[in-house]
Every structure is written in C-alpha cells, then in structure tokens.
Amino acid sequence: MPTALITGASAGLGVEFAHQLARRRADLVLVARSADALESVAADLRREHGVAVEILVADLSLTPDVERVAERVRDASDPIDLLINNAGFGLPLQFADNDIDDEVRHLRVHVEASMRLMHAALGSMRGRGGRIINVASVAGFISRSTYSACKSWLIGFSRWANAEYAPDRVTVTAVCPGFTHTTFHERMGLAQGDEGVPNFMWLDASDVVREGLRDAARGRAVSIPSLRYKAIVAIASVLPSALTSRVARRGRV
Template structure:
C-alpha cells in the first residue's frame, strides 16, 4: 500500500485529498493543528476504507513542528506528499501586522520547501509524488498570497523536470475560488467576496483533477477550463489591469 502525508488535512481540500487517496487504497499520515478534527477524519477513513491512518498535530509556522513532520517523512515510507496547509490574509499588505505576514510566508513557502526537501530524500530512486496546493492567484498580482503561490508554481515546474529522472513528480495544483472553510476562517461567507458565482469550484472536482494530473506527471494542474482561460488571458494583459481586477475579491 502507498502512504500519503497530507498537511492541512483537517478540513477543506486537505480532507478531500485524504478521502480520495484513501479511496485509492493509500494509508495516510494526517497533519494539522487540530487534533480533534484529525482524529474524527481518521476514524471515518479507517472505518470506511479499512486503511491505516496516523495523526500528527503540528503548526507549520513553528520551526520545531516542521522539524517533526520532516522527521516523520524521513522515516518513510512516504510515497505521496501533499503540501496543502495554508491560510489567507487581507489584501492590504501595509495594513496587516508584519508578524502575520511572516507566519503566512513560513507556512506557504518555508514549510513546503522543507517538507519537499525531506520527501525528495526518501523518494529519489524509488519514486514518489509531491503535490503542492498553489492557486491561480500565483499567475496574477494579488498581494503576498499571490507571491507565495507563484513561488510554489515556479519551484514545482523546476523540480518536476529536475527529479523526473529519479522517478519523482512534482505538481502544483492551482484552483481558483473553492467552496471550503478557507474563507469562513477569515470571517467571510462563500460568494461574499465580490466573485461571480460561476467562478466557484467544488473541492472533490479540484482534488480529482489534481490527482489525475499528478499521476500523469504534469508540473502544473489548473482544474477548470474557466480558470485555464483566465490564466491564459492574464499572461497577455498588463499587470496593472489584472491586479485591479483581482482586487474585486477580498481574499
């Protein structure tokens, strides 16, 4: 049985990755800050899928916790790593507490990088998949969230080409707005961010396409035709224009 380690697994896309990977027969290591939510999901998947599920509580903004997760990966066998943990901040960088911005960077970029490094240490030569949950925001100027996701996309492109010879694929999954608890944690209700209804995606669809594209070795997965078109158009429009449009959403 393959084993998958998923960060931010207590809810949203992370929990959906857990359910779909469990449905494929994978054993799981679930990582998040909330032990109660992880234990509930673990019990559900053990009962419904008959798999082994390990729970590991960690705050990936804390260096010691990242070290513990990296050590778990190094012990192996981890065949799939899903870097999904993350959170949003208001778009006005200059008005946000700098401590929040630093924590945001640590979770989205530093923790993902360190866990990828640990995973490559055990996957090279034996094979494996790394999935980084990025965003279409990474293609559009939209405060520090976009900058973090752009880093994930760029690094995934490079790593996917570099480590293919070692049997390791690295895929950046880039959804748009998804119906999850991501927005609720910011005190926002889905549909209240100035975003048209047709741009909202469902988590099961995003994860299904992301897993399929990762299995096919794609470096970047954009799980929706509408967002593929948005990304294509954004590449030819002036940055000032796309940034202005992006400000319509509040997250």
C-alpha cells in the first residue's frame, strides 16, 4: 500500500487529507505538535478504515524537530510515497505591529520546514516516483503581508519543481484553497462571521481535499479548488497590487 506523510495532521485540512487517503487504503504518518490530538485522530482512522497509522510529535518551527520528520521521509526501508506539507498558522496582517519572533516562527513553519521536507522527499522519490502536495492558498496570488508571501513562495517553487522533477517521476502540486470551513480561523480567535466574508465564498474541506488529490494525480503544478476562486485568481492577476492589497485586508485564507 502507498504511505502518505501529512504535517499539521491533527486538525483542519490535515485530518480531511488523512481520512480521504485512508479510504483509499493508504497507510499514514501523521505529524503535529499535540500528541493527544494525534492519538485521537489516529485511533479514529484505524477504527474506521483499518489502515496503519504512525504518529510523529513535532514542532515544525524548531529545526531539530523538522530534521526528525525529514529522517522519516528519507527512510528507504519504509518509503513515503506522498508528502503533504499542510502545517501552518496565521498572524494578524499588520506586520509592523506583530512580534518579530512570531513572524520568524511563521516563516519557518510555512517555508523552511516545507523546503526541508521537500528536499528529503525528492532524495527518496527520484527514480521510483512519488507525489508532493504543498497546501498553499489563493492568498499567494495577492499582495498581503507575510502569509501571502509565504504562500506565494510555495506556489512558485511547486511550479518549478513539478516541471524539473517530472522526468524523475515526481510531481509537486500547490493546492490553493480560498476560505474553507476548518479550525484555522478559530485558532486565531475568529469566528466565520468575524471575517466579513459572505457565505457563498466558503468552501468545504472535503471538496478542497478531493480536488487537490485529483489534480495531484493528474500531475498539475497548481490546484485552485472551485470555479469561483479560479475566477478570482484570474482577475487578481490583472489588477494593480495596491488595489488587491486593499481588498485582501478583509478575511483570511
């Protein structure tokens, strides 16, 4: 059976990725900071789907913890076939008012940890084949503080890597959802109504993951779930960044 390693696997899209892959009979390696939350998710997956589930407790803002996860990705005796870089968190958009240590931790989780794990995965997958999914955001197409910048990096790198390593039978896909019903916003102390975003703009996590896995299987470099967000990204690409930045101050994706 294929084996997938998912970071940020204790909540939100990470849990949804785990359940959809388990239904496809994939074994799983789940990574997150909370041992209790991981054990709970793992128990549900084993009971509902009968798959093997391994857990790794790690804080991906800490280099030694990232290296422990990278060692698991590099383990040729029990190879990882699909890496999903999903871990992440948001910060207030006012960069100059944020604590700089929080911003550095944010950068490490979104960019450095993803880069290190991709490097480990490519070393293991080249030649035998494999897939990498980087959970980015439509925010990566819009000028908006450091969250947007981190997601833009993931999108740009995924596009390049998908073309570069295709001859080695490795695909790299950036999945870019818009506003999605998960616990992401709750962890920032925001309820859905606090975002000022109309209901029709919200996506279901199950749809985001289903489309992301489908596009990864097709070898696409970028996956933007739903037609409404594909249209938004297309429009944003021709508008001045000053305008999109003002619009993007509302809500968090």
